Amino acid sequence: MKQINLVKPFQNRNVSRAIVKKIHDIAKKLLKKGFSEIKIMHVCGTHEHTITYYGLRSLLPNNVNVIAGPGCPVCIVPAREIDEAIKLSKEGIMILTYGDMYRVPGSYESLAQARAKGGKVNIVYGFLDAIKIAKKKREDIVFFGVGFETTAPITAALIFNKKIPDNLSILMSYRITVPAVRYILNNPHNLNGIICPGHVSAIIGAGAWEFISKEYGLPAVVAGFEPIDVLLAILSILKQIYNGNAELVNEYKRVVKWDGNKIAKKYLDKTFRIVDRDWRGIGIIPNSGWLLRDEFEHLDAREKYQVKVDKWIDIKGGCLCADVVLGKAVPTDCPYFGKSCTPQHPIGACMVSSEGTCSIWYKYGGAMIQKIKKSVNTEGI
Amino acid sequence: MCLGIPAKVVERHENIAIVDYGGVTKEVDCSLVPDIKPGEYVIVHAGAIIEKISEKDYEETVEILRELIQVTSNIQSDE
Numbered sequence A: 001m002k003q004i005n006l007v008k009p010f011q012n013r014n015v016s017r018a019i020v021k022k023i024h025d026i027a028k029k030l031l032k033k034g035f036s037e038i039k040i041m042h043v044c045g046t047h048e049h050t051i052t053y054y055g056l057r058s059l060l061p062n063n064v065n066v067i068a069g070p071g072c073p074v075c076i077v078p079a080r081e082i083d084e085a086i087k088l089s090k091e092g093i094m095i096l097t098y099g100d101m102y103r104v105p106g107s108y109e110s111l112a113q114a115r116a117k118g119g120k121v122n123i124v125y126g127f128l129d130a131i132k133i134a135k136k137k138r139e140d141i142v143f144f145g146v147g148f149e150t151t152a153p154i155t156a157a158l159i160f161n162k163k164i165p166d167n168l169s170i171l172m173s174y175r176i177t178v179p180a181v182r183y184i185l186n187n188p189h190n191l192n193g194i195i196c197p198g199h200v201s202a203i204i205g206a207g208a209w210e211f212i213s214k215e216y217g218l219p220a221v222v223a224g225f226e227p228i229d230v231l232l233a234i235l236s237i238l239k240q241i242y243n244g245n246a247e248l249v250n251e252y253k254r255v256v257k258w259d260g261n262k263i264a265k266k267y268l269d270k271t272f273r274i275v276d277r278d279w280r281g282i283g284i285i286p287n288s289g290w291l292l293r294d295e296f297e298h299l300d301a302r303e304k305y306q307v308k309v310d311k312w313i314d315i316k317g318g319c320l321c322a323d324v325v326l327g328k329a330v331p332t333d334c335p336y337f338g339k340s341c342t343p344q345h346p347i348g349a350c351m352v353s354s355e356g357t358c359s360i361w362y363k364y365g366g367a368m369i370q371k372i373k374k375s376v377n378t379e380g381i
Numbered sequence B: 001m002c003l004g005i006p007a008k009v010v011e012r013h014e015n016i017a018i019v020d021y022g023g024v025t026k027e028v029d030c031s032l033v034p035d036i037k038p039g040e041y042v043i044v045h046a047g048a049i050i051e052k053i054s055e056k057d058y059e060e061t062v063e064i065l066r067e068l069i070q071v072t073s074n075i076q077s078d079e
């Protein structure tokens, strides 16, 4: 394969301008047809990052609104599961966690705060590092298994291939995005289209999202993570709305196959079983999580250490994180945003993770763009 | 954490590959994409390769974008 630039062509200014112009043309036509507010939801923290970092909302017509849905895997882990990790760390079992999870508040404190008080907590880049550390150390180690369909398969693969040393077990907190999107669409909503997460789709396949168009009659586009990928997805959704279509389009063909990664799916299926799980502040979403299959249950940290937390607090003092995750609110709807709630002193999980919508808006000025957008007219680019 | 990063495979040893993120190299797991070879491009996610980047589809997309640039130059000269 020759040398190719994987990023630059998808950030080109002239191309972006051309797409934005097309978006405005079609939005104007849609406005004439009575579409005064078109709401498109994406379900990936990295999409929110691209949209806010590149200021894409400020380029969109006033009748086109892109909102963040359940795309942050750290934000939706119930406080109970963080409390479980903290409890173990204080009992002298080393917890290995992703950096993003480290500062997310549990019911009373975060893993970072627990460590400051003597809890055993360390940050790792991935499950592979956890295995390496466990092999070097003699002590008991628990990997905090958090993430969506992108992160779960490698854990499944390494468990299935028997690469786990005896002193390592997993606190299973994996969640599945497809049922969460279904949950949103099963409840009253005013969405006109969905941008599907590119890398989740690399695993599960573009086809896994076809239900959005087939069952719910909404346009859906699997998109990559450069600004042009997102703009093309928005344009495709607007075109479909204008033509009265609802299809699933795969904009991210360079990475996502229709069937996804069959090997990864096989590992998920053979190692994990799908169960109903609760999402932080939201409640139970059917079939939205993974636990280990019986033959691997000895690797489940909850079983191994009989860790149990009966009472927990998901949402504190008026934090709107659950609504932000479901796309019912934006961070600026929350009175604490940027005031008493900042990444240094977060109240909710959405202000901590690099994929949390509140944290992204705080860092890259999402709030400012919201204000600017309200004051410009639909015509201007 | 959910961030998938494009990279080029430079070395391959059983279940481990060395990838290059454009200057920075790192050891990653390739159990999920066992048929990768040095020189190929991949997406890496939390220490594991999750998929290959298809050169054919990449080229096709870039070609569409090139056509769009042509359109834009026309738009700009019209303005």
Ligand code: SF4
Residues within 6 Å of the ligand: A318, A319, A320, A321, A324, A331, A334, A335, A336, A337, A338, A341, A342, A346, A347, A348, A349, A350, A351, A358
């Ligand atoms: S700004 Fe803070 S308190 Fe408000 S919704 Fe976001 S995380 Fe919760």
